[in-house]
Amino acid sequence: MMNSKNTDMVEIAGWVHEIRDLGGIRFLLVRTRDDIVQITFSKRKVSSELIDKVKTISRESVIRVKGIISKDERAPNGFEVIPNSLDILAIAKSPLPLDPTDKVVAELETRLDQRFLDMRRPKIKSIFMIRSLVVRAIRDFFYKKDFVEVNTPKIVSIATEGGAALFPISYFDKEAFLNQSPQLYKQILMSSGFERVFEIGPIFRAEEYSTRKHLNEATSIDIEMSYADDNDVIRLLEELIIYIYRYINTNADRYLKTIGIDLKIPTRPFKQVSYDEAIEIVNLEWGDDFGSLEEKKLGSVIGEHYFIREWPLKSKPYYTMPLEKDRKILSKSFDLMHPRVELASGSQRINDYELLKKQIEMRGLNLDNFSFYLDAFKYGMPPHAGWGLGLDRLIMTMLDLDNVREAVMFPRDRRRLVP
RNA sequence: GCCCGGGUGGUGUAGUGGCCUAUCAUGCGGCCCUGUCGAGGCCGCGACUUGGGUUCAAAUCCCGACCUGGGCGCCA
Numbered sequence: 001m002m003n004s005k006n007t008d009m010v011e012i013a014g015w016v017h018e019i020r021d022l023g024g025i026r027f028l029l030v031r032t033r034d035d036i037v038q039i040t041f042s043k044r045k046v047s048s049e050l051i052d053k054v055k056t057i058s059r060e061s062v063i064r065v066k067g068i069i070s071k072d073e074r075a076p077n078g079f080e081v082i083p084n085s086l087d088i089l090a091i092a093k094s095p096l097p098l099d100p101t102d103k104v105v106a107e108l109e110t111r112l113d114q115r116f117l118d119m120r121r122p123k124i125k126s127i128f129m130i131r132s133l134v135v136r137a138i139r140d141f142f143y144k145k146d147f148v149e150v151n152t153p154k155i156v157s158i159a160t161e162g163g164a165a166l167f168p169i170s171y172f173d174k175e176a177f178l179n180q181s182p183q184l185y186k187q188i189l190m191s192s193g194f195e196r197v198f199e200i201g202p203i204f205r206a207e208e209y210s211t212r213k214h215l216n217e218a219t220s221i222d223i224e225m226s227y228a229d230d231n232d233v234i235r236l237l238e239e240l241i242i243y244i245y246r247y248i249n250t251n252a253d254r255y256l257k258t259i260g261i262d263l264k265i266p267t268r269p270f271k272q273v274s275y276d277e278a279i280e281i282v283n284l285e286w287g288d289d290f291g292s293l294e295e296k297k298l299g300s301v302i303g304e305h306y307f308i309r310e311w312p313l314k315s316k317p318y319y320t321m322p323l324e325k326d327r328k329i330l331s332k333s334f335d336l337m338h339p340r341v342e343l344a345s346g347s348q349r350i351n352d353y354e355l356l357k358k359q360i361e362m363r364g365l366n367l368d369n370f371s372f373y374l375d376a377f378k379y380g381m382p383p384h385a386g387w388g389l390g391l392d393r394l395i396m397t398m399l400d401l402d403n404v405r406e407a408v409m410f411p412r413d414r415r416r417l418v419p
Numbered sequence: 420g421c422c423c424g425g426g427u428g429g430u431g432u433a434g435u436g437g438c439c440u441a442u443c444a445u446g447c448g449g450c451c452c453u454g455u456c457g458a459g460g461c462c463g464c465g466a467c468u469u470g471g472g473u474u475c476a477a478a479u480c481c482c483g484a485c486c487u488g489g490g491c492g493c494c495a
Contacts, residue, residue, distance in 0.1 A: 024453035042453060059446090074454050095429040095446055095465095103457065104431045104445045109487065165494095181495085207494055208420080214494070292491070335495090342495060390495050415487085 010081060012037055013064040013089070015120060016057055018101055026054060029076075030065065031100075031120070034129075034254070038080040039065050045082050053086050060092035060100065060120075108403060115410060115419055126255035128409060130248060131395050133255075135200060137247035138221055141240055147196040147223065152185035154178060154202060158369045165206035167216075178204035181388060184373045186224035187319065187349060190384040191376035198223045200391070210414040212403045213341050215392060217412035224386035230321075230332040230348040233385045234307060237336055237344060238268050240389075241305065245398070261399055271306040273298075275330070278308050286328070289315055299339030309334045318359040321348040336389070338397040346387025353377040 017031040025042040041054050057063060067083035097114040098106040100121050111118040118124050139149070155171060156179045166177040182199050189197050203220045225233055245265040248256070256263055279286060281301055282294040290298070298308075313322050313331040321332040333347035350356045356377055360370055367374070395407035405411040410419055 018456085020455045020458060022452060022455060022458075025455075026453095027455050027458095029456080038456080040454080044453075072454085074456090076456055098430060099445070101445095101457085106430055107488085110430070203495080205494070209493065210488095211490085211494095218495070220495075289493095291493095345495065388495070393495070 008068045009066065010069055011064065011066045012039070012081060014062065015100075016059055016061050016063060016092075019057070019059060026051070028054065028057070028063075028065075030063065031122075033125070036076070036122070038075050038077075039067065039083055040070075040075070040080045041083060050083060050086055053088070056091075057088060058092050058094050060096055060117075061088060062090040062092075063088055108405065112405065112411065112416065113419075119409065122258050123260075124406075126258040127395070127399060127401070127407065129255045130252045130259075130399065131391075131407065133248060133252050134244055134391070134395060134398075137244045137251075138198075138200065138240065140247070141243045142196075142198045142223070145196065145236070147198045148194050150186070150189060150194070150197045150199050151201065152179075152182040152189075152199060154204075165208075167204050167206045180205055181220065182222045183317075183319070183388070186222055186386060187384065188373065188376040190224055190226050190351075191379070191381045195226045195382075196223070197225075203388075208414055212405075213393065213396070215404055215408065215411055215413060219391040219408075221389040221391055221394075222386065224349075224384055226382040226384045228348075228385045229383070230309070230334060230346070230385055233346055233348075233387055234272075234309075234334055235269075237346070237387055237389065238270050241270075241336075241394075242266060242268060244394070248398070259399060263398070266305045270336075271302055271304065272309055273302070273306060274310045275308060275312065276310070287312055287314070295337070295342070299337065302337075303339060305339075305343075306337050307334045308337060311335075316347060318363050318365065319347075319349050319356065320359075321350050322355075322359075332385075334387075336387075338393075340397055341393055342390075343393050343397065344387050344389035346385065348383070348385040351377065351381045351383045353381070 012030055012032065014030045014032040014037075017029040017036055018027075019029075020027040025040065028039040028041065030037050030039055041051055043051060064087040065081060065083045066085045067081040069079055070082050071079050096117065098110055098117055100117060102121060102123070106118075111124075119128065142149070155169065155176050157174075157176060166180055169176050169178060181203055182201065186197055186199065199220075199222045201220060201222075203218050205214075205216055205218070207214065207216070223233070223236070225236070242265060245263060249263050249265060273281070276286070278290070278298060279288065282290070282297050284290070284294060310323060310325065310330040311333045313320065313329045316331050316333045323330040323332050331347060334345065335342055336344035336346075350359060353374065357367060357374065360367055392404050392407045395401070396404045399407070401407055405413065
Protein backbone atom coordinates (compact mmCIF):
# COMPACT_ATOMS: atom_id res chain seq x y z
CA MET A 1 0.00 0.00 0.00
CA MET A 2 3.00 2.28 -0.19
CA ASN A 3 2.56 4.37 -3.30
CA SER A 4 5.27 6.87 -3.92
CA LYS A 5 3.71 10.03 -5.35
CA ASN A 6 7.08 11.49 -6.06
CA THR A 7 10.42 10.95 -4.44
CA ASP A 8 9.32 12.07 -1.00
CA MET A 9 5.56 11.91 -0.65
CA VAL A 10 3.92 8.68 0.32
CA GLU A 11 0.44 7.51 1.10
CA ILE A 12 0.03 4.69 3.56
CA ALA A 13 -3.19 3.00 4.55
CA GLY A 14 -3.44 0.28 7.15
CA TRP A 15 -4.12 -0.71 10.73
CA VAL A 16 -2.72 1.05 13.76
CA HIS A 17 -0.50 -1.68 15.11
CA GLU A 18 0.86 0.19 18.10
CA ILE A 19 0.70 3.65 19.60
CA ARG A 20 3.57 4.98 21.65
CA ASP A 21 2.73 8.27 23.20
CA LEU A 22 5.64 10.16 24.73
CA GLY A 23 3.77 13.40 25.31
CA GLY A 24 5.40 15.82 22.91
CA ILE A 25 5.98 13.11 20.34
CA ARG A 26 3.69 10.28 19.34
CA PHE A 27 4.62 7.25 17.25
CA LEU A 28 2.04 5.32 15.32
CA LEU A 29 3.07 2.03 13.82
CA VAL A 30 0.88 1.44 10.79
CA ARG A 31 0.63 -2.11 9.54
CA THR A 32 -0.10 -2.84 5.89
CA ARG A 33 -0.27 -6.32 4.35
CA ASP A 34 3.46 -6.79 4.32
CA ASP A 35 5.04 -3.97 6.30
CA ILE A 36 4.95 -1.96 9.47
CA VAL A 37 5.78 1.72 8.99
CA GLN A 38 6.34 4.32 11.69
CA ILE A 39 4.44 7.58 11.46
CA THR A 40 5.88 10.22 13.74
CA PHE A 41 3.70 13.02 15.10
CA SER A 42 5.93 15.51 16.83
CA LYS A 43 4.62 18.85 18.05
CA ARG A 44 7.46 20.59 16.30
CA LYS A 45 6.77 19.22 12.83
CA VAL A 46 3.05 18.45 12.78
CA SER A 47 0.07 20.80 13.11
CA SER A 48 -1.83 20.83 16.40
CA GLU A 49 -4.94 19.93 14.42
CA LEU A 50 -3.36 16.62 13.40
CA ILE A 51 -2.07 16.03 16.91
CA ASP A 52 -5.60 16.39 18.28
CA LYS A 53 -6.89 14.00 15.64
CA VAL A 54 -4.32 11.34 16.29
CA LYS A 55 -5.29 11.30 19.97
CA THR A 56 -8.70 9.89 19.08
CA ILE A 57 -7.32 6.79 17.34
CA SER A 58 -7.49 3.37 18.99
CA ARG A 59 -5.28 0.38 18.25
CA GLU A 60 -6.29 -1.58 15.15
CA SER A 61 -8.21 1.34 13.70
CA VAL A 62 -7.76 1.80 9.97
CA ILE A 63 -6.16 5.05 8.87
CA ARG A 64 -4.71 6.66 5.80
CA VAL A 65 -1.73 8.96 6.09
CA LYS A 66 -0.09 11.16 3.51
CA GLY A 67 3.30 12.52 4.36
CA ILE A 68 6.95 12.82 3.68
CA ILE A 69 9.45 10.02 4.01
CA SER A 70 12.21 11.01 6.33
CA LYS A 71 15.40 9.03 6.77
CA ASP A 72 16.23 8.81 10.44
CA GLU A 73 18.49 6.33 12.16
CA ARG A 74 16.32 6.49 15.27
CA ALA A 75 13.35 5.04 13.39
CA PRO A 76 12.78 1.30 12.89
CA ASN A 77 14.21 0.27 9.47
CA GLY A 78 15.89 3.69 9.29
CA PHE A 79 12.96 5.72 8.06
CA GLU A 80 9.66 7.17 9.18
CA VAL A 81 6.84 9.23 7.75
CA ILE A 82 6.13 12.79 8.84
CA PRO A 83 2.40 13.22 8.20
CA ASN A 84 0.72 16.04 6.29
CA SER A 85 -2.75 14.57 6.48
CA LEU A 86 -4.57 11.86 8.38
CA ASP A 87 -7.85 10.14 7.52
CA ILE A 88 -9.49 7.90 10.06
CA LEU A 89 -11.18 5.27 7.89
CA ALA A 90 -12.53 3.02 10.64
CA ILE A 91 -12.25 3.18 14.40
CA ALA A 92 -11.60 -0.14 16.14
CA LYS A 93 -13.56 -0.90 19.29
CA SER A 94 -11.83 -1.75 22.49
CA PRO A 95 -10.86 -4.03 24.14
CA LEU A 96 -9.60 -6.20 21.31
CA PRO A 97 -10.48 -9.91 21.54
CA LEU A 98 -6.82 -10.73 21.14
CA ASP A 99 -3.56 -8.89 20.83
CA PRO A 100 -2.15 -8.56 17.29
CA THR A 101 1.23 -7.43 18.62
CA ASP A 102 2.08 -10.81 20.20
CA LYS A 103 2.68 -9.38 23.67
CA VAL A 104 0.20 -11.83 25.12
CA VAL A 105 -0.22 -14.89 22.94
CA ALA A 106 -3.74 -16.29 22.92
CA GLU A 107 -4.58 -19.97 22.71
CA LEU A 108 -5.35 -21.52 19.35
CA GLU A 109 -9.01 -21.84 20.25
CA THR A 110 -9.33 -18.13 21.01
CA ARG A 111 -7.35 -17.29 17.93
CA LEU A 112 -9.54 -19.37 15.67
CA ASP A 113 -12.67 -17.79 17.14
CA GLN A 114 -11.23 -14.42 16.16
CA ARG A 115 -9.41 -15.59 13.07
CA PHE A 116 -9.82 -12.29 11.18
CA LEU A 117 -7.80 -10.59 13.89
CA ASP A 118 -5.41 -13.48 14.36
CA MET A 119 -4.49 -13.33 10.69
CA ARG A 120 -3.57 -9.67 11.04
CA ARG A 121 -0.54 -10.85 12.99
CA PRO A 122 2.48 -10.83 10.69
CA LYS A 123 3.50 -14.37 11.66
CA ILE A 124 0.11 -15.80 10.93
CA LYS A 125 -0.32 -13.81 7.75
CA SER A 126 3.04 -15.15 6.59
CA ILE A 127 1.78 -18.73 6.87
CA PHE A 128 -0.96 -17.97 4.38
CA MET A 129 1.21 -15.89 2.10
CA ILE A 130 3.47 -18.94 1.92
CA ARG A 131 0.53 -21.26 1.43
CA SER A 132 -0.51 -19.19 -1.57
CA LEU A 133 3.00 -19.43 -2.97
CA VAL A 134 3.04 -23.19 -2.41
CA VAL A 135 -0.11 -23.56 -4.48
CA ARG A 136 1.43 -21.36 -7.11
CA ALA A 137 4.56 -23.52 -7.15
CA ILE A 138 2.42 -26.64 -7.55
CA ARG A 139 0.58 -25.21 -10.55
CA ASP A 140 3.84 -24.01 -11.99
CA PHE A 141 5.35 -27.45 -11.64
CA PHE A 142 2.48 -29.36 -13.19
CA TYR A 143 1.93 -26.98 -16.08
CA LYS A 144 5.61 -27.30 -16.92
CA LYS A 145 5.16 -31.08 -16.86
CA ASP A 146 2.30 -30.87 -19.32
CA PHE A 147 -0.44 -31.75 -16.82
CA VAL A 148 -4.04 -30.66 -17.24
CA GLU A 149 -5.71 -29.01 -14.27
CA VAL A 150 -9.17 -30.40 -13.62
CA ASN A 151 -12.10 -30.02 -11.25
CA THR A 152 -14.08 -33.07 -10.23
CA PRO A 153 -17.39 -33.13 -8.37
CA LYS A 154 -17.49 -32.69 -4.63
CA ILE A 155 -21.07 -33.91 -4.38
CA VAL A 156 -21.14 -37.62 -5.07
CA SER A 157 -23.38 -40.64 -4.79
CA ILE A 158 -21.05 -43.20 -3.17
CA ALA A 159 -18.00 -43.57 -1.04
CA THR A 160 -14.80 -43.52 -3.07
CA GLU A 161 -12.78 -46.01 -1.17
CA GLY A 162 -14.78 -47.20 1.77
CA GLY A 163 -12.84 -46.56 4.95
CA ALA A 164 -13.38 -42.99 6.02
CA ALA A 165 -16.88 -41.90 6.95
CA LEU A 166 -18.73 -39.50 4.66
CA PHE A 167 -20.84 -36.44 5.31
CA PRO A 168 -24.33 -37.10 4.03
CA ILE A 169 -26.15 -34.22 2.41
CA SER A 170 -29.57 -33.92 0.86
CA TYR A 171 -29.49 -33.50 -2.89
CA PHE A 172 -33.07 -32.58 -3.84
CA ASP A 173 -34.88 -35.89 -3.40
CA LYS A 174 -31.74 -38.02 -3.35
CA GLU A 175 -29.17 -38.93 -0.78
CA ALA A 176 -25.68 -37.74 -1.59
CA PHE A 177 -22.32 -37.25 0.09
CA LEU A 178 -19.43 -34.85 0.16
CA ASN A 179 -16.53 -36.46 -1.65
CA GLN A 180 -13.68 -37.89 0.40
CA SER A 181 -11.30 -38.00 -2.59
CA PRO A 182 -11.26 -37.29 -6.35
CA GLN A 183 -9.89 -40.80 -6.89
CA LEU A 184 -12.60 -42.31 -9.05
CA TYR A 185 -12.98 -39.24 -11.24
CA LYS A 186 -9.32 -38.71 -11.93
CA GLN A 187 -9.08 -42.36 -12.99
CA ILE A 188 -12.06 -41.96 -15.28
CA LEU A 189 -10.21 -39.05 -16.89
CA MET A 190 -7.41 -41.45 -17.80
CA SER A 191 -9.97 -43.35 -19.85
CA SER A 192 -10.94 -40.07 -21.49
CA GLY A 193 -7.38 -39.56 -22.65
CA PHE A 194 -6.20 -36.59 -20.64
CA GLU A 195 -3.08 -38.62 -19.81
CA ARG A 196 -1.88 -36.35 -17.01
CA VAL A 197 -4.25 -34.54 -14.69
CA PHE A 198 -3.96 -32.75 -11.40
CA GLU A 199 -6.46 -31.20 -9.08
CA ILE A 200 -6.13 -28.98 -6.02
CA GLY A 201 -9.38 -29.19 -4.16
CA PRO A 202 -11.27 -29.90 -0.97
CA ILE A 203 -11.88 -33.35 0.44
CA PHE A 204 -14.23 -34.20 3.27
CA ARG A 205 -13.91 -36.84 5.98
CA ALA A 206 -16.56 -37.33 8.62
CA GLU A 207 -14.23 -39.06 11.08
CA GLU A 208 -14.73 -37.96 14.67
CA TYR A 209 -11.09 -37.55 15.43
CA SER A 210 -9.75 -34.66 17.35
CA THR A 211 -6.01 -34.52 16.90
CA ARG A 212 -3.36 -32.11 15.77
CA LYS A 213 -3.10 -33.67 12.33
CA HIS A 214 -6.69 -34.24 11.27
CA LEU A 215 -9.24 -32.01 9.59
CA ASN A 216 -12.76 -32.76 8.46
CA GLU A 217 -12.27 -30.53 5.46
CA ALA A 218 -8.82 -30.64 3.92
CA THR A 219 -7.18 -29.63 0.68
CA SER A 220 -5.79 -32.40 -1.43
CA ILE A 221 -3.36 -32.26 -4.32
CA ASP A 222 -4.25 -35.17 -6.53
CA ILE A 223 -2.63 -36.41 -9.69
CA GLU A 224 -3.19 -39.26 -12.10
CA MET A 225 -0.86 -40.20 -14.94
CA SER A 226 -1.31 -42.63 -17.82
CA TYR A 227 1.38 -45.07 -18.95
CA ALA A 228 3.06 -44.62 -15.59
CA ASP A 229 3.77 -47.05 -12.78
CA ASP A 230 4.36 -46.55 -9.07
CA ASN A 231 8.05 -45.74 -9.62
CA ASP A 232 7.23 -42.98 -12.07
CA VAL A 233 4.81 -41.19 -9.79
CA ILE A 234 7.10 -41.61 -6.78
CA ARG A 235 9.79 -39.76 -8.70
CA LEU A 236 7.31 -37.09 -9.67
CA LEU A 237 6.23 -36.64 -6.06
CA GLU A 238 9.80 -36.28 -4.86
CA GLU A 239 10.49 -33.79 -7.55
CA LEU A 240 7.40 -31.77 -6.63
CA ILE A 241 8.26 -31.63 -2.93
CA ILE A 242 11.72 -30.35 -3.72
CA TYR A 243 10.38 -27.89 -6.28
CA ILE A 244 8.02 -26.46 -3.66
CA TYR A 245 10.72 -26.17 -1.00
CA ARG A 246 13.08 -24.48 -3.43
CA TYR A 247 10.37 -22.17 -4.68
CA ILE A 248 9.48 -21.08 -1.17
CA ASN A 249 13.10 -20.68 -0.20
CA THR A 250 13.73 -18.27 -3.05
CA ASN A 251 10.36 -16.51 -3.23
CA ALA A 252 9.15 -16.38 0.35
CA ASP A 253 12.29 -15.43 2.18
CA ARG A 254 10.70 -12.52 4.04
CA TYR A 255 7.79 -14.65 5.23
CA LEU A 256 10.08 -17.43 6.39
CA LYS A 257 12.05 -14.84 8.36
CA THR A 258 8.88 -13.48 9.92
CA ILE A 259 7.90 -16.98 11.02
CA GLY A 260 11.44 -17.73 12.08
CA ILE A 261 11.96 -20.79 9.89
CA ASP A 262 15.18 -21.87 8.29
CA LEU A 263 13.88 -24.10 5.51
CA LYS A 264 15.94 -27.19 4.82
CA ILE A 265 15.44 -28.49 1.32
CA PRO A 266 15.13 -32.29 1.25
CA THR A 267 17.46 -34.17 -1.06
CA ARG A 268 16.62 -36.70 -3.72
CA PRO A 269 16.16 -39.55 -3.77
CA PHE A 270 14.08 -39.81 -0.61
CA LYS A 271 14.77 -42.89 1.46
CA GLN A 272 12.58 -45.86 0.72
CA VAL A 273 11.65 -48.76 2.94
CA SER A 274 9.45 -51.64 2.00
CA TYR A 275 6.55 -52.48 4.23
CA ASP A 276 8.40 -55.65 5.23
CA GLU A 277 11.46 -53.66 6.30
CA ALA A 278 9.34 -51.14 8.14
CA ILE A 279 7.51 -53.69 10.30
CA GLU A 280 10.88 -55.15 11.17
CA ILE A 281 12.05 -51.79 12.51
CA VAL A 282 8.98 -51.28 14.69
CA ASN A 283 8.30 -54.92 15.64
CA LEU A 284 4.95 -55.48 14.02
CA GLU A 285 3.46 -58.67 12.63
CA TRP A 286 3.04 -58.96 8.88
CA GLY A 287 -0.35 -57.55 7.97
CA ASP A 288 -0.52 -55.07 10.85
CA ASP A 289 -1.02 -51.41 10.10
CA PHE A 290 1.16 -48.75 11.65
CA GLY A 291 -0.24 -46.95 14.66
CA SER A 292 0.84 -43.51 15.83
CA LEU A 293 3.58 -44.96 17.98
CA GLU A 294 5.04 -46.95 15.12
CA GLU A 295 4.80 -43.97 12.80
CA LYS A 296 6.68 -41.87 15.32
CA LYS A 297 9.33 -44.51 15.82
CA LEU A 298 9.89 -44.95 12.09
CA GLY A 299 10.05 -41.20 11.72
CA SER A 300 12.69 -40.80 14.39
CA VAL A 301 14.76 -43.71 13.06
CA ILE A 302 14.74 -42.37 9.50
CA GLY A 303 14.66 -38.67 10.35
CA GLU A 304 13.64 -37.22 6.98
CA HIS A 305 11.09 -37.66 4.21
CA TYR A 306 10.75 -41.31 3.18
CA PHE A 307 8.55 -43.71 1.31
CA ILE A 308 6.99 -46.87 2.61
CA ARG A 309 6.45 -49.16 -0.38
CA GLU A 310 4.80 -52.45 -1.25
CA TRP A 311 2.05 -52.55 1.33
CA PRO A 312 -0.01 -55.68 1.79
CA LEU A 313 -2.77 -55.50 -0.78
CA LYS A 314 -5.43 -55.87 1.86
CA SER A 315 -4.48 -52.65 3.64
CA LYS A 316 -4.85 -50.61 0.46
CA PRO A 317 -7.99 -49.69 -1.52
CA TYR A 318 -9.49 -51.95 -4.17
CA TYR A 319 -8.06 -49.97 -7.11
CA THR A 320 -4.45 -50.70 -6.05
CA MET A 321 -2.37 -52.88 -8.37
CA PRO A 322 -1.44 -56.20 -6.75
CA LEU A 323 2.15 -57.38 -6.62
CA GLU A 324 3.13 -60.95 -5.87
CA LYS A 325 6.49 -61.23 -4.20
CA ASP A 326 8.08 -63.79 -1.92
CA ARG A 327 4.75 -65.67 -1.95
CA LYS A 328 3.05 -62.67 -0.33
CA ILE A 329 0.28 -60.57 -1.82
CA LEU A 330 1.64 -57.06 -1.81
CA SER A 331 0.73 -54.05 -3.90
CA LYS A 332 2.39 -51.45 -6.07
CA SER A 333 1.61 -48.82 -3.47
CA PHE A 334 3.46 -46.28 -1.40
CA ASP A 335 3.02 -43.68 1.31
CA LEU A 336 5.12 -40.55 1.50
CA MET A 337 6.00 -39.94 5.11
CA HIS A 338 7.38 -36.94 6.93
CA PRO A 339 8.91 -37.90 10.30
CA ARG A 340 5.87 -36.30 11.95
CA VAL A 341 3.02 -37.44 9.78
CA GLU A 342 1.90 -39.14 6.58
CA LEU A 343 1.83 -36.67 3.69
CA ALA A 344 0.72 -38.61 0.65
CA SER A 345 -0.28 -42.01 -0.56
CA GLY A 346 -0.45 -43.44 -4.02
CA SER A 347 -0.04 -46.44 -6.23
CA GLN A 348 -0.15 -47.90 -9.65
CA ARG A 349 -3.81 -48.62 -10.31
CA ILE A 350 -5.56 -51.62 -11.69
CA ASN A 351 -6.53 -50.92 -15.29
CA ASP A 352 -7.99 -54.34 -16.07
CA TYR A 353 -11.76 -54.37 -15.85
CA GLU A 354 -12.14 -57.95 -14.63
CA LEU A 355 -9.43 -57.67 -11.98
CA LEU A 356 -10.89 -54.42 -10.69
CA LYS A 357 -14.35 -55.97 -10.44
CA LYS A 358 -12.89 -58.87 -8.53
CA GLN A 359 -11.11 -56.59 -6.08
CA ILE A 360 -14.24 -54.56 -5.42
CA GLU A 361 -16.24 -57.71 -4.75
CA MET A 362 -13.53 -59.17 -2.53
CA ARG A 363 -13.94 -56.21 -0.23
CA GLY A 364 -17.64 -56.82 0.08
CA LEU A 365 -18.60 -53.69 -1.83
CA ASN A 366 -21.65 -53.55 -4.07
CA LEU A 367 -20.64 -53.56 -7.74
CA ASP A 368 -23.84 -51.80 -8.80
CA ASN A 369 -22.75 -48.63 -7.03
CA PHE A 370 -19.56 -48.56 -9.07
CA SER A 371 -20.95 -48.93 -12.56
CA PHE A 372 -20.26 -45.31 -13.53
CA TYR A 373 -16.63 -45.93 -12.56
CA LEU A 374 -16.28 -49.45 -13.93
CA ASP A 375 -17.69 -48.48 -17.33
CA ALA A 376 -14.57 -46.38 -17.89
CA PHE A 377 -12.51 -49.56 -17.66
CA LYS A 378 -14.50 -51.53 -20.22
CA TYR A 379 -13.52 -49.70 -23.39
CA GLY A 380 -9.79 -49.18 -23.20
CA MET A 381 -8.28 -47.94 -19.97
CA PRO A 382 -4.55 -47.25 -20.20
CA PRO A 383 -2.28 -48.34 -17.37
CA HIS A 384 -1.92 -45.48 -14.90
CA ALA A 385 -0.71 -44.42 -11.50
CA GLY A 386 -1.22 -41.48 -9.18
CA TRP A 387 -1.29 -40.11 -5.69
CA GLY A 388 -2.95 -37.67 -3.32
CA LEU A 389 -0.94 -35.26 -1.20
CA GLY A 390 -2.37 -33.36 1.77
CA LEU A 391 -1.66 -29.67 1.28
CA ASP A 392 -2.44 -28.71 4.87
CA ARG A 393 -0.07 -31.29 6.27
CA LEU A 394 2.58 -30.28 3.78
CA ILE A 395 2.36 -26.69 5.04
CA MET A 396 2.32 -27.89 8.64
CA THR A 397 5.49 -29.95 8.25
CA MET A 398 7.26 -27.40 6.09
CA LEU A 399 6.68 -24.55 8.52
CA ASP A 400 6.97 -26.73 11.61
CA LEU A 401 3.49 -25.81 12.88
CA ASP A 402 2.23 -27.64 15.97
CA ASN A 403 -1.26 -28.12 14.69
CA VAL A 404 -2.59 -28.65 11.18
CA ARG A 405 -5.31 -26.11 11.98
CA GLU A 406 -2.60 -23.45 11.95
CA ALA A 407 -2.17 -24.15 8.24
CA VAL A 408 -5.82 -23.54 7.38
CA MET A 409 -7.50 -20.15 7.48
CA PHE A 410 -10.86 -21.41 8.66
CA PRO A 411 -10.37 -25.00 9.76
CA ARG A 412 -13.17 -27.50 10.10
CA ASP A 413 -12.67 -30.03 12.84
CA ARG A 414 -14.77 -32.24 15.04
CA ARG A 415 -16.23 -29.29 16.91
CA ARG A 416 -15.61 -26.26 14.80
CA LEU A 417 -18.02 -25.11 12.13
CA VAL A 418 -17.63 -21.35 12.72
CA PRO A 419 -16.15 -19.08 11.51
C1' G B 420 -15.44 -44.49 21.00
C1' C B 421 -11.51 -45.00 25.08
C1' C B 422 -7.70 -42.82 28.56
C1' C B 423 -5.48 -38.51 31.02
C1' G B 424 -5.48 -33.12 31.89
C1' G B 425 -7.85 -28.09 32.08
C1' G B 426 -12.02 -24.07 32.51
C1' U B 427 -9.97 -17.42 37.16
C1' G B 428 -10.71 -9.75 34.25
C1' G B 429 -10.70 -8.57 26.80
C1' U B 430 -6.01 -11.82 26.44
C1' G B 431 -2.38 -15.00 28.98
C1' U B 432 -1.69 -16.57 34.06
C1' A B 433 -0.88 -17.29 40.02
C1' G B 434 -3.77 -19.36 43.55
C1' U B 435 -5.03 -27.23 46.40
C1' G B 436 -10.35 -25.36 52.42
C1' G B 437 -10.17 -19.58 56.29
C1' C B 438 -4.22 -15.36 55.15
C1' C B 439 -8.94 -14.06 48.47
C1' U B 440 -13.16 -7.25 49.26
C1' A B 441 -8.15 -13.13 44.32
C1' U B 442 -1.59 -12.58 42.04
C1' C B 443 1.17 -10.93 37.97
C1' A B 444 1.64 -9.44 32.88
C1' U B 445 -0.80 -7.35 28.83
C1' G B 446 -4.99 -4.26 27.77
C1' C B 447 -8.26 -0.12 28.84
C1' G B 448 -9.08 5.04 31.29
C1' G B 449 -6.56 9.33 33.62
C1' C B 450 -2.04 12.19 34.65
C1' C B 451 3.43 13.03 33.46
C1' C B 452 6.98 12.66 29.55
C1' U B 453 10.08 15.13 22.26
C1' G B 454 13.04 9.46 19.92
C1' U B 455 9.79 5.28 21.19
C1' C B 456 11.00 0.45 18.82
C1' G B 457 8.60 -5.43 24.64
C1' A B 458 8.84 2.64 25.78
C1' G B 459 8.88 4.34 30.99
C1' G B 460 6.66 6.44 35.74
C1' C B 461 2.26 7.27 38.97
C1' C B 462 -3.13 6.39 39.86
C1' G B 463 -7.42 3.73 38.58
C1' C B 464 -10.79 -0.22 35.86
C1' G B 465 -11.86 -5.17 34.92
C1' A B 466 -12.50 -12.19 36.42
C1' C B 467 -13.40 -17.52 39.79
C1' U B 468 -18.00 -21.91 33.13
C1' U B 469 -22.60 -23.92 35.11
C1' G B 470 -26.14 -26.88 38.36
C1' G B 471 -26.19 -29.72 42.69
C1' G B 472 -23.56 -31.52 47.16
C1' U B 473 -19.91 -31.65 51.53
C1' U B 474 -18.39 -27.90 55.29
C1' C B 475 -19.00 -23.14 60.45
C1' A B 476 -16.29 -21.69 55.82
C1' A B 477 -15.39 -23.52 48.68
C1' A B 478 -11.83 -20.42 43.11
C1' U B 479 -9.89 -24.59 46.06
C1' C B 480 -13.05 -31.00 47.91
C1' C B 481 -17.16 -34.46 45.55
C1' C B 482 -20.97 -35.53 41.51
C1' G B 483 -23.35 -34.05 36.87
C1' A B 484 -23.68 -30.83 32.52
C1' C B 485 -21.35 -27.77 28.99
C1' C B 486 -16.78 -26.13 26.87
C1' U B 487 -11.72 -27.30 26.05
C1' G B 488 -6.11 -29.41 25.59
C1' G B 489 -3.27 -33.89 24.81
C1' G B 490 -2.78 -39.14 23.79
C1' C B 491 -4.90 -43.65 21.66
C1' G B 492 -8.19 -45.77 18.06
C1' C B 493 -9.58 -44.70 13.10
C1' C B 494 -7.89 -41.94 9.12
C1' A B 495 -4.71 -38.56 4.40
